[in-house]
Amino acid sequence: MSGRRLAAAIVLATAMAVAGPAAVAGTCDAPADDTFIAFGLPRVAAKLKAREPVAILVLGTASSLDYGTDPAGRAYPARLLTELRKLRPVPTVTVVNRSIRQETAAAMIKRFDQEIAATRPDLVIWQTGSTDAVSRVGVSEFGDALGTGIDLVHRRDVDLLFVTPQFMPQAAAVSRFGDYVDYMEQVAQSRRVPLLNRYDIMRHWSESGAIAMDPAGKPEKLKLIDTVQACVAEQLARAIAAAVSDDAPEGRDRTAAKR
Amino acid sequence: MPAPVPAFLRLFLRPDPTPLAGGGRDLRIDLARGLALVFIFLNHIPDNIASWVSNRNWGFSDATEIFVFVSGYSAMLAYGSIMQKSGFARATASVLRRVWQIYLAHLILFIFFVAQIAYVSANFDNPMFAEEMNVGPLLERPDVILLQAVLLRFKPVNMDVLPLYIVLLAAFPAILWAMLRAPFAALLGTILLYVVARRFDWNLPAYPEGGWFFNPFAWQILFVLGAYCAVTRGHGFWRRLQPATVGGLAAIYLVFAFAIVLTWHHPPLTAFVPAWLNAWLYPIDKTGLDTLRLAHFLATAYLTVLLVPPGAKWLRHRALTPLMLCGRQSLHVFCVGVFLSFAAHFVLTVNGSTNIAEILVSLLGIIIMIGVAALVDWYKLSEKGPVTAVAVRGGAE
Helix, strand or coil: CCHHHHHHHHHHHHHHHHHCCCCCCCCCCCCHHHHCCCCCCHHHHHHHHCCCCEEEEEECCHHHCCCCCCHHHCCHHHHHHHHHHHHCCCCCEEEEECCCCCCCHHHHHHHHHHHHHHHCCCEEEEECCHHHHHCCCCHHHHHHHHHHHHHHHHHCCCEEEEECCCCCHHHHHCCCHHHHHHHHHHHHHHHCCCEECHHHHHHHHHHHCCCCCCCCCHHHHHHHHHHHHHHHHHHHHHHHHHHCCCCCCCCCCHHHHHC | CCCCCCHHHHCCCCCCCCCCCCCCCCHHHHHHHHHHHHHHHHHHCCCCHHHHHCHHHCCCCCHHHHHHHHHHHHHHHHHHHHHHHHCHHHHHHHHHHHHHHHHHHHHHHHHHHHHHHHHHHHHCCCHHHCCCCCCHHHHHCHHHHHHHHHCCCCCCCCCCHHHHHHHHHHCHHHHHHHHHHCHHHHHHHHHHHHHHHHHHCCCCECCCCCECCCCHHHHHHHHHHHHHHHHCCCCCHHHHCCHHHHHHHHHHHHHHHHHHHHHHHCHHHHHHCCHHHHHHHCCCCCCCCCHHHHHHHHHHHHHHHHHCCCCCHHHHCHHHHHHHHHHHCHHHHHHHHHHHHHHHHHHHHHHCCCHHHHHHHHHHHHHHHHHHHHHHHHHHHHHHHHHHHHCCCCCCC
């Protein structure tokens, strides 16, 4: 980093610290620092520009799966298309959800080739980290699995987007989710993968009081699932919209593709 | 007259047999450890706004590095002087007694952890977080978990530092023996172990899988380095480095690390970081004590030693007394800190975690830590009686 850039970075950071988080309006909103999308999705962007259909494959764990049959229990993949349509005109988009409960990143990547071959997606949304944190997979082993997963997806010229674990205040007593989220961010940064930081966004909802994460009664719990999954879908749609915009920095790690 | 020893060989020998005891306490050590203890407490409360003051937000390394290094330094002073006075066997016995005390402290903290988990899992069940709150294996198989815990294979969240300290201290008699004979060779040995362990992924096994969160084979380098600095006080090899050049490089590195850490807190700033630098930097591995972290700690330590002489007047300022006190009674304060961070997280999650509440709970915790330090200090002084209390110990904590 050159001296001028560094100075600019520090000035910018100070300005942002003084200004504080951006004003938030809706329940689902979060500060720009939490929702920032650093890299683009080149294949999806090209498809949208050509008005061709887009196929999305979601590979995640329990928090990506519908809870029960009640529409209020639907998870974010089932709500994504509606949210995307609110933001921009999109041609045919299909979302296929192949999430499996309690799979670690290392277990998931074993399915990658098969799932991608079966669904031929343009974009893989990979939600991971929760199971690894809970079952205490080593952070660097988790990182190795992420790296292999990125290779498997990018090798087929498919776009990839990370989704970090859910945030729940009490869960931090059980597992060190923060370390896994940090590691995911670092791997994403190094390999130029866009990342939806669901953990930081949900933490903001929880701490700002926008959404109470520990309601008591059963109907309230179902209401919470409804609210959170709808908001995650909205944030994911915004992330995809930001990643396909013309000014998104180039996604993918071209040097690694050659390695 | 004996033949002069060649300069290269002289590096390997302890240049002069200065006794390790005496010379008064190095207040910088007490202060560094007091700060590290407070920072560790703040960082162990998950998602705590008050942890912004801790050094992990300034660069790559955090309070754990300080704690391990300073522990090695003061272990050398304390047990080194016992070895010089009463021999190797006596020093080993003292070390092992300490290891046992820390082990017991760890087990007591483990009981608090289980109590907290049992309460949390009984009171916060929501199908949405079934995966994140999956404590089943923990509570359903006490036979397995208890056994794994006493073997130090299963370690609750944020209870990884004491087990690291236990194994490092258990290995300390060997370090002590080597350090008092050939400090430079011991230093080369520790560097070699660090490099080889990182290269071949050596780590102690953990339960249910993987290795220790703080890999002892990597983190030992800080502990042994601390011991080396204690044994070569005043004539370590770094004294021959050019302070202006090395200090300048260290300062540049710290500024660089600070700039990178800013991009973690304000992701839009990542636009300023070139792709090749991202690819080179990340991921930064805490388990194996990434070289970037180690370098960051060394740069911080070098500049601190350069800028703060042992006799600096401000070290005796009254405002620093509470921190010094914490640094002197570090084992007690550390354990109380871990317990308080459990308690603080508990209080925050039950009552709702707002930024104000986080700051208040953090301040209260620090006050309790200082109170405990003062109490332990008073116990020790009153038990020793007025005569021996005057003699300055090397800091066996």
